[in-house]
Amino acid sequence: MELVLLTALGVGGATVFGALIGFAFKKLSHTFSDIVLSFAAGVMLAAAVLGLIIPSLDYGGKYGLIITVAGVFVGAFCLNLVDKLVPHLHKLMASQDEEKHNNASLNKVLLFVTAIAIHNLPEGIAAGVGFGSGNTSQALMIAGGIALQNIPEGMVIIGPMLASGVTPKKTFVCAMITGLIEVVGTLIGYFAVSIASAILPFALAFAGGTMLYVISDEMIPETHAHGHQRGATYALLVGFCVMLVTDVLLG
DSSP states (O other): OHHHHHHHHHHHHHHHHHHHHHHHTTTOOHHHHHHHHHHHHHHHHHIIIIIIIHHHHHHHGGGHHHHHHHHHHHHHHHHHHHHHHGGGGGGGTSOHHHHHHHHHHHHHHHHHHHHHHHHHHHHHHHHHHHHHTTOHHHHHHHHHHHHHHHHHHHHHHHHHHHHTTOOHHHHHHHHHHHHHHHHHHHHHHHHOHHHHHHHHHHHHHHHHHHHHHHIIIIIHHHHTTTSOHHHHHHHHHHHHHHHHHHHHHTO
16 A cells, blocks of 8 residues: 555656746746647657557457547547636636736646646556556556656646746646646545446546647647747657657556
């Protein structure tokens, strides 16, 4: 149990660690921020496909394809709804003056943070199920891959939120919440293996759908908006390949 808790804290803490890096580099140029965001998009794209959608097919059994396709579209549809509802949440995170100038930016940032929080739960459950099934080495490999992905996620949360008028304190709290959700998911998976195994295929596909939606609808357009298309494209490919190599090495 101690190993499970330490691993859960490590996986969730990776997001916080990335956030601290983000604070250290929050005033960098558009070029660098676009490169970092593109790299994170590549990591998330690989994680969505390799760590969420393909495992959903594997766990789904006879109806895996149907469950996975349905989960992907439901995840994307839910994020589309969130995209429409997010402006109503601005009063919780910014003053009225900040809202007038930063609504569009906050909309994108909060959608991104929400997607990360949503996909962290089933990822945490996946790591927890590994421990609950008794396969410690596999569980540690899954957790390691998730933690690697969470570092750039934490990094790219910080700069856009600060630029949108969100205070540093609230920005850090948001980063901590996304990491805490993963800790909770790991513990849920460990203590409720049978339930987690039943819901895991759809949950993983749902999370993959949210990631694909954000990558396509928000991250890629944002990284191509400042004339750095070629650099952003190669950064995405590097991020994808880093996650691909990590996935292969972790077995």
